[in-house]
Amino acid sequence: MGTANSLEHRVARKILKPRNFGVDVATPSIHPPAISVAVSMASVTLVGMVFDDDSSGAWNEMFSAPGKPRPIYERLFAELGRYQPAELRQRSEQLSHTFSERGVTFAHSGEERPFPLDVLPRLIGALEWDGLSRGIAQRVHALEAFLADIYGEGRIFAEGLMARSVVTSSPHFCRAAFAVDPPNGVRICVAGIDLVRDEVGNFRVLEDNVRIPSGVSYVIENRRAMTQTFASFFADHRVHPVDSYPAHLYAALRAAAPPSVLDPVVVVLSPGVHNAAYFEHVLLARMMGIELVExxxxxxxxxxxxxxxxxxxxSVHVIYRRVDDEYLDPLQFLPDSIIGVAGLVNCARAGNVVISNGIGNGVADDKLVYTYVPLFIRFYLGEEPLLDNVETFRLEDPDVREEVLRSIGSYVVKPVDGSGGKGIVIGPRADEATLNKTRDAVIASPRNWIAQRPVALSTHPTLVEDQMRPRHIDLRPFAINDGHEVWVLPGGLTRVALGEGELVVNSSKGGGSKDTWVLNDESVPIRESRVVAAQRYRSVAVRQSDGNVGRGDQ
Amino acid sequence: MLSRLAESLYWIGRYIERADDTARIVDSYVHRMVEDPFNDEDATCRSLYSILGIEFEEEETLTTSDTLQQIVYDAENPNSIAGSLSGAFENARRSRDFISSEMWVALNSTRNRLPQMENTARRLGPSQYLLYVRERAALLAGLTDATLSHDDGWHFLVLGRSIERIDMTARLLRGRVLSEDNAPDWLAFLRACGAMEAFMRSTSEIHDANGVAAFLLLDRLFPRSVLFSLNLADRCLYEIQPSSQRIAMADVARQSLAGARGRLEFIDSTELLVHLPELLEMLEETCVSINNAVTDRFFRHEDFVQWSREGGL
Known part of the structure; x- marks a missing residue:
């Protein structure tokens, strides 16, 4: 050990810049004994590089201090020590090769590209996940109640808690959704709740997506590619599987069918091959064993x-649509839409077909409405929110607006109906011209903008060329509501902003992703509801061809 | 199954077969085009264009490299090899939820590797490229049979494959009918179909032109013969929509098939060469009419309807 250790010292000296010498990376004393032997060149590189530039004040997901991985990352860190940087890069190429062959792509600026998957997974402990999934389920319940209320009796307006104009002025508010009552009360069959971890390590909700959240196919494909390429990573960890998602979705869609139908026919409605998420539509249709229709x-x-x-x-009874409201029915919305079905909304109103997710859901993920979600949780559910929002300012209030506009450079300003990172202005990084333009836009239509405190999204070591570099990440967990309970897919899609210091994390902005592991720590009891869910879906799981669903250890 | 899906599968069958057969036909010509010093380059190219039904410039002198470009590498041309494969790929994308993922991966990786194969082929000649296409077609045919349920979708795919095969075998034979001097000899055709040994074993008679034509048209057991493919297409149509009708045949496609089959079965096989031009024309028409009948009957879809608001809302 003696000579080997001194060799490593020399290596460390060469790689690390002097200012990092305060914390000697290769000194076993600060490592937990179990992993000190595993520190090799690769991990030293990892530690040095990751901490060198990480001065943003962001939370580092993997390390609590240079060379000191957080407890749940210890085993992964040790495992990583066995890889040389060149080997990691080779595996990384293998990952993207797998994706090209399987056609796991998304369309970016008109070009089909493989969705970049990073070699390092993102880990979430069982206890933390338990809190997150309960917070997400709570949020979905609240949004569901809110939608039922505003497209129904409007209690929240009567109570004076929210002005009706907030809802009716939302770009996605949809009059056609009145009287389209889902038989089992589910308008949000699938939700994607975007979370970020702030500077002190708390998860916060960045936005809700209850129209047609996408990305779940990458969760499934990422896991498949990772288990093939990095089987050894999985050996030491008990990771919650993700492939039961289609079975849960199918069960929820069947449960949403008109009650008079005994054996409902469910289809996935896609805009067609040119849609950026077409791959996902195909994957879901195939894994659910149902038709993909246009x-x-x-x-x-x-x-x-x-x-x-x-x-x-x-006959068709349930339509899991991946087409936006505006294009869904030329008789109700855009008359020149050729990807929709004329008369669909009336069929739904007559109760003969269920459109899922519901039409008019967009009002619930309007970013101004987002500021009211904690209120919804208290008002409709009588509970305290388990997950916090990011501090957000409503610009319709003249005092708040004046305050924000005075120092607009220190806020993130977002359009209320944007998705995919479109139109977001990050004050501290924007130039004067952009700020002025934004200021004018806000003054012209304050309802259409919100301002948020800039959150330094947490960072995670990510392989960039040959080195591990810190990159900002977020998390989009997916929740499915079958009318009885909200099931949250363990993990979700961790998206990585690939540019250095880049804060907007979105696949349509050219980002990458990480496989997201929810560890099954045995000291924490598995949530009871999950066991119930596993039992309930076992009957569905049987018809799935790949047989991995409904496994006992969900 | 969905009409749109059925149509895509039918065309996957047709396009893969078209790529395969075009590769075989071009392969049989390559010796003459590339290596034969006494060959009339222009006439050989013309012969190749016309049997494949690809349009060409009448006035200009045709060169081998232009011809290969158009017939093999040009992805914009739906009758070229690259074009056919890309047609198969586009249809596979549209039916990706139906075909097996192994088929999808095979087709996707074929398409991904094609540009690289093309670069090599431009330096070293088209043989490796053509071989690659034939191998991939064989792989795809094998995966089709081994990884898809033999349900309606599979029957549509095999139907498309059979129709295309009839069409292409007829075209191959037309090469001899059109211009004997510039087409490869009969044995080269047999080799192109991979039928050399099968033919030799099938007959003890003298291997003359008539015998080869009879084998490629009328053999009941060889899977690339016209009669075999007609029978297979008929079985697919029957499986897709079994008919218990006692008198006549309601299915227009099966009617044309029966006509063509009758014509072939009752021909005097020793006099085949005399009737060949007329038979080939008949087969070509049969393929068109079956294609139209199947499209009308099963792939019904309406044109896009565009709605507009009336005035005074």
């Missing part, structure tokens, strides 16, 4: 929906 495959007659098959027309 608008032209469907027709409406006498308020019933049919699909055209080689054996004539076949």
């Amino acid at each position: 608008g032209r495959d469907l027709l409406c007659r006498s308020n019933h929906v049919y699909m055209r098959t080689t054996n004539g027309e076949r």
